[in-house]
Amino acid sequence: MLNQVHRKFDVAIIGGGVAGISTALWCDELGLSALLLEKNAELGGQLLWVHNEIKNHLGREAENGRELRDVFLRQIENRNFELRLRTQFAEVELEKRAIALAGKTKFFVRSIVIATGIRRRKLNVEGEDEFQGRGIIESGKQQAAAVAGQKVLIVGGGDAAFENALILAETAAHVTLAHRRKDFRARREFIEQVENHRKIEILTETAVRKIAGGGRLESVELENPAAQKRQVLPVDALLIRIGVEPNTAEFRGKLALDKNGYIEVDRNCQTSLEGVFAACDVANPLAPTVSGAVGMGATAVKAIHYWLNS
Ligand SMILES: Cc1cc2nc3c(=O)[nH]c(=O)nc-3n(C[C@H](O)[C@H](O)[C@H](O)COP(=O)(O)OP(=O)(O)OC[C@H]3O[C@@H](n4cnc5c(N)ncnc54)[C@H](O)[C@@H]3O)c2cc1C
Incomplete structure (x- = not known):
């Protein structure tokens, strides 16, 4: 040329x-x-x-x-x-x-x-791009103060998901950790701390289907196919750590x-x-x-x- x-x-x-x-x-x-x-x-x-x-x-x-x-x-x-x-x-x-x-x-x-x-890795579900930075957060450590008193959902089953659950539970009102499998890849010490934490709830065999809201993130639609259960979880913040x-x-x-x-x-x-x-x-x-x-x-x-x- x-x-x-x-x-x-x-x-x-x-x-x-x-x-x-x-x-x-x-x-x-x-x-x-x-x-x-x-x-x-x-x-x-x-x-x-x-x-x-x-x-x-x-x-x-x-x-x-x-x-x-x-x-x-x-x-x-x-x-x-x-x-x-x-x-x-x-x-x-x-x-x-x-x-x-x-x-x-x-x-x-x-x-x-x-x-x-x-x-x-992304979830590739509706709302994931739309609510980036408007409820979907990038780092537990950096944004712990920003979620003070809020309801937080973390998606994932490895060390990063569990460690961030513990960090965010220090300030958040409530933390839900959702993982699509029954078992976790996270190290034992993190799992034990999360399981025993009064502010953290774990949902296994649960996948994210949709992320929704108005100007900001308001809720996440979850599905547990094994239990044939769908629910809309109200959340203020979402952290995705699926590898x-x-x-x-x-x-x-x-x-x-x-x-x-x-x-x-x-x-x-x-x-x-x-x-x-x-x-x-x-x-x-x-x-x-x-x-x-x-x-x-x-x-x-x-x-x-x-x-x-x-
Ligand atoms: C939260 C976190 C904590 C960590 N803690 C530790 C720790 O304590 N100790 C430790 O040893 N390691 C740690 N790591 C891992 C470590 O940071 C990585 O292993 C290392 O930085 C990887 O470097 P890299 O150059 O291979 O890849 P990356 O850092 O992923 O760099 C790849 C670069 O390529 C660029 N790029 C991609 N595609 C293109 C393209 N087509 N053209 C031009 N540029 C492109 C990207 O923009 C990026 O800058 C941590 C990682 C994370 C995320």
């Missing part, structure tokens, strides 16, 4: 969470030219959702994810790589290692590191993915396509951690460096 700008890099990194940041740092460390694409306005990914302390990343504790993110940003401040924020590719041809942006720019790169991470899914839609059919859509990689973070690597949460469903993201970014770049020079 005429007027198209072609640019070349050793490595294109897609996603600017911890794994992408670590990959960029290691590219500079090993003298590889790198392009980092991040769709959001700032780097950090999930770290920006973490409002609790992070005490388990060896080398640095932090009051919250943003503080740790800032430590990482200071560390890459003077590193040499090209950063494009608010940028998503329009098309990626993994086999040719070509990445086209929405305008006229097309990048030809020698290798790609996919570090697109995960997103929170996460990988950001891999654009790579489906182009790379080997597991049954849940996570990218399959070998011990060098190499995917099923030569020259295409993947790092941390997007390829690591069992052990998503800050340390894992730092480590997989480093591993991917070391492997790329070896591959390009062998």
